[in-house]
Amino acid sequence: MSRHTNAAVSLSDLLWRRPNLLLLILILPPALWLGIIYLGSLFALLAQSFFSIDEFSGVIQYELTLKTYGELFRPANFDIIVRTVVMAGAVTIGAAVVGFPVAYYAARYARGKWKAIFYLGVMMPLWSSYLVKVYSWKLILAKEGILNWLFETLHLGWLLNAYLAIPIIGGNSLSVSSTGTFLVFLYVWIPFMILPIQASLERVPHTMLEASGDLGARPYQTFLHVLLPLALPGVIAGSIFTFSLTLGDYIIPQIVGSSRRFIGQAVYAYQGTAGNIPLAAAFAVVPIVLMAFYLWIAKRKGAFDAL
Amino acid sequence: MHSDRAPMGLKVAAGLGLAFMHLPILLIFVYAFTTEDKSYQWPPPGFTLKWFAVTWGRTDVWEAMSLSLKVASISTVIALFLGTLCAAAVSRTKFFGREAISLLVILPIALPGIITGISLRSAFNLAEIPFSFWTIVLGHATFCVVVVYNNAVARFRRVSGSLVEASMDLGANSFQTFRYVILPNISTALLAGGMLAFALSFDEVIVTTFTAGQQQTLPIWMLEELVRPRERPVTNVVAMVVVIVTFLPILGAYYLTRGTDTVAGQGK
CATH class of the missing domain: 1.10.3720.10 (MetI-like)
Incomplete structure (x- = not known):
């Protein structure tokens, strides 16, 4: 058996013995994508709604306000x-x-x-x-x-x-x-x-x-x-x-x-x-x-x- | 005794409902052939094939079309990858945060598109990311994940665990099991999910208006024409082509998932 397949077999065994590791590998990419891109953006939006705009200059003031x-x-x-x-x-x-x-x-x-x-x-x-x-x-x-x-x-x-x-x-x-x-x-x-x-x-x-x-x-x-x-x-x-x-x-x-x-x-x-x-x-x-x-x-x- | 014949009133109401849902689209097909080019006159004064040739020669339509196809292809590939992983994880085990993950996947499509759009835009602004082809893809892939996920998760649940264990007992490793046992079982669901994701991305306009810079996808091109009509006949032809282009993947997805417990399309 070549080294390449040996590595695949041992990795495969590892994943079988440790289902949590497999789970982590499966869940990490989608969770990161949605967590960072989507939730991150939503929070960016929410944060912006607590800022205000100066009525005269039109500049956004980065202070929390309602x-x-x-x-x-x-x-x-x-x-x-x-x-x-x-x-x-x-x-x-x-x-x-x-x-x-x-x-x-x-x-x-x-x-x-x-x-x-x-x-x-x-x-x-x-x-x-x-x-x-x-x-x-x-x-x-x-x-x-x-x-x-x-x-x-x-x-x-x-x-x-x-x-x-x-x-x-x-x-x-x-x-x-x-x-x-x-x-x-x-x-x-x-x-x-x-x-x-x-x-x-x-x-x-x-x-x-x-x-x-x-x-x-x-x-x-x-x-x-x-x-x-x-x-x-x-x-x-x-x-x-x-x-x-x-x-x-x-x-x-x-x-x-x-x-x-x-x-x-x-x-x-x-x-x-x-x-x-x-x-x-x-x-x-x-x-x-x-x-x-x-x-x-x-x-x-x-x-x-x-x- | 309960009879299997529907009351007349119900038949009429259901028929009218279906007619209401289909006649407007059919009208597009008539307008694509009209000779009238200044207004939306009905009945059309005459019929011609001229506008197909005119549309064929329009470079802006071709550019928009090719951008849309590229965005949809890449978004579909990303969505297939992320959606399948997510479905595999959620369907095979119960873990802490499982509910949260499935909610997270559905959220981009459950909240109105304008919120996804403006959120992404303000995030790009804050992070000083310039708008480009990739910002469009980023947005599209995010809401396409759910379509693939919905199709895949239903199928994963039907692939029984004993099948996987039998494969392992017979000496296959995890990768071989995936390649020869799991993949053939889920492939049609993935294909259907992919087709629907493609149709969804190809058609998306609300999020795209926020994440595109100067580029025009086909829906953005159409939106421009709707707000400020320039050449109505060309728009009519493009509208008809769009109907046909989205019709095919949906029909394909239907035939691929027919007879299974969950049918494609429920997740939109």
């Missing part, structure tokens, strides 16, 4: 936070309403070929390009686009105009209204809601639904009192994604929507042209805190088993 966090509560900034949270909540509810039937059908009724179609039908939009998805809505919502054409062809243009006249959710056209932003958010994040709901519904035993029927429950009662409570952890798990993703997005409201800002846009603007990194960092902490709070509630409701 002043920057105080600025979040200025009306202009606080509005941004409220608007984003309301949008995230609306998108989450919308995704649950539109996504539930898809998940329910896929979990309960789809068999064989249809099961695969539903699976790919959710997976393809999930993985297809984010920007292309946003772009497709720019095409749809444009004034000369398909949606307006559809309303005109059906002679329902007046209905669309009446809807757009409503303040806050309306606007000059769909592509610059909050409704437009909502639709794009809903479209882009809905697969994240469907998958966990489907997973939780698939775990509901058939026999339980039959038992409910045997005990005299009408289908809607079975749905309301048996199926829905069992699917709730899945809905909450999905809402974690839709809520978190909407909170942090800055591209969709920039491309489709009114000029009113969202948290992500504020972060982007403050760190970029404004050069106010402390305030950008403080803004970025808002979604982290909101998500931590949300996750804490979700965990208490047992949503993590449905992930």
